[in-house]
Amino acid sequence: MFVCSCFGITEQQVKQHAADGACTPRQIASACKAGTDCGGCVRRIQALLGRGACPRREQIAERPPVLVTAAEAPVRRLGDAA
Numbered sequence: 001m002f003v004c005s006c007f008g009i010t011e012q013q014v015k016q017h018a019a020d021g022a023c024t025p026r027q028i029a030s031a032c033k034a035g036t037d038c039g040g041c042v043r044r045i046q047a048l049l050g051r052g053a054c055p056r057r058e059q060i061a062e063r064p065p066v067l068v069t070a071a072e073a074p075v076r077r078l079g080d081a082a
C-alpha cells in the first residue's frame with residue numbers, strides 16, 4: 001500500500017528505511033523523499049514509526065543520557081586530524 005503517493009513510496013519501503021535506522025519523518029524524507037512534496041503522508045509516516053517500526057527507538061531509551069560539561073568535552077583545533 002502506498003504511503004506517499006507523490007513519490008510512490010510504500011509502507012514496506014518506509015518500514016525498511018526505519019529498520020535501516022531512519023527514526024523520524026525527516027530521516028525517512030532524507031532516505032526516500034517521502035513527505036517532501038505535499039506533506040500529506042507525514043502523519044501516516046509518523047504513525048508507522050510510532051508502531052515500533054524503528055528498532056533504534058528502544059535502544060535509545062535504554063542508553064543513559066549523554067551529557068558532558070564544557071570542561072569534559074573534547075577540544076579539537078583547526079588542523080587536527082579528523
Ligand code: FES
Pocket residue numbers: 003004005006007034035036037038039040041042
Ligand atoms: S503524499 Fe507524500 S509528499 Fe505528498
